[in-house]
Amino acid sequence: MPGGKSYDDRQANVYTPKPLYDPEELTGQLKELGEKYGKEKLDRAKQAAAIVFEENNLKTIQALIDLEDKYGQATVEEAAKKISEKNPDNPKRSAGYLTVC
16 A cells, blocks of 8 residues: 555454344334334335335334424425435435435
């Protein structure tokens, strides 16, 4: 590596795994959300959450449902469309940007 540090001098990369979850518990909680808000709204929120790889994160799904209640379905769909146009490795393709778009 001309002009830079050699790989021997670099610190190791640090990766943070997503939290573990119980699939059965998640299924039950998603069922409760579906009963409370309706299957269609839940499915839309799960699809939008999947764009940012958060389809198994209840907080993200709940936030998207709340945003749809507050701003309407069209606004959430437009935000999801904008986020989906970004490369998957783009830092702006995240749940944080999706919920503030």
